[in-house]
Amino acid sequence: MKNLLDSLHEVLLMGPGPSCIPEAVYQALSRPTIGHLDPLFIEIMDEIKQLLRQVMQTGNRLTIPISGTGSAGMETCFVNLIEPGDEVLILINGVFGKRMQDLATRLGARVDTLEFEWGTPVVVEQVKKQLEKKDYAIVAVVHAETSTGVRNPVEKIAELVEDSASLYLVDAVTSLGGIPVETDAWQVDALYSGTQKCLSCPPGLAPITFSERAIEKTLKRKTKVPNWYLDLSMIINYWEGNTRAYHHTAPVNMLYGLYQALLCITDEGFENVFDRHRACHLELVKSLEQRGMDMLVDPEYQLPMLNAVKIPQGVDEALIRRRLLEEHRIEIGAGLGPLAGKIWRIGLMGHTARSANIRHLAEALDDVILKGLGTG
Ligand SMILES: Cc1ncc(COP(=O)(O)O)c(C=O)c1O
Secondary structure, eight states: OOOGGGGOOOOEEOSSSOOOOOHHHHHHHTSOOOOTTOHHHHHHHHHHHHHHHHHHTOOOSEEEEEESOHHHHHHHHHHHHOOTTOEEEEEESSHHHHHHHHHHHHTTOEEEEEEOOTTSOOOHHHHHHHHHHOOOSEEEEESEETTTTEEOOHHHHHHHHHTSSOEEEEEOTTTBTTBOOOTTTTTOSEEEOOTTSTTOSOSOEEEEEEOHHHHHHHHTOSSOOSOSTTOHHHHHHHHSSSSOOOSSOOOHHHHHHHHHHHHHHHHHOHHHHHHHHHHHHHHHHHHHHHTTOOBSSOGGGBOSSEEEEEOOTTBOHHHHHHHHHHHHOEEOEEOOGGGTTTEEEEEOOGGGOOHHHHHHHHHHHIIIIITSTTBO
């Protein structure tokens, strides 16, 4: 029987994730599987927690990877922190803010939203007014909105939430490892991420961190966490303490991958990693502008790792993406929701953020657009 894996070839991943994987991470993934309670594995787990604290800039004890993708990280934060009837404020300017709203509503929270045009940031002044009107158990926002390429002003929103009794919940799926995520300085109470963006590891794990305030809210719940798999009060017993108790079988090899990916980042140095993302972003913008293409987002709020570029007029955008993939083995992302057909999303996440990749994409775009192949 034909083995489909033989048909796999490397694709230059320049979409909204997953990103390119460094060779060291691939090698880590294929190391021998050992038991999830093996003493060496416990040591690796402890190192992962420590490395995550560094990249998340936090001293939080509860800083662990959840088994599951970024959405499992989102779900972990919401199912542990929300009790039915809780007042929750969600700031929405893209797909992932909407997903938060859906999740919080399913959990029986009383959800208020402030919505902003896709491609523009959350307006801090409006958040201020809303927080003056009402007290919330939780205020939630996406740091890097992958659907639009907008960086939301989480640090400014933090100053407002700090003055209230609310817990501050931040989605750092796309930002972590690409721009600074200052969990403690911003007094974030619950933050989650994913491995497949700027951490440059395959999809499958969701690092999270909880402040003491957030842990307290979780442990003092009046109702049980409505999701057995993501109940942190039980997961903690596997990730903390001298005797580790089985909760679910940890995805051992994925955790090797995350461990190695975090080592790659710390070896390069956080500032160097952030500078590389920034420099690549500027190079990409210049290259696109030279080709007559404009960016969607105001430069002040542009994310370096997710670049939303307006599709030139008269171009069959899906055909261009297909040709890039089939003829040049480059993946870029389509627009979502109201931006479908209007933008491409070009990712420069983690290991993908290299000058050579930008030049490769530019040449490929010249081939498929300027030669008129993709014009409809
Ligand atoms: C900002 C943001 N939040 C949440 C998610 C959900 O992550 P996943 O698709 O890994 O479940 C994504 C995925 O792209 C994302 O970009």
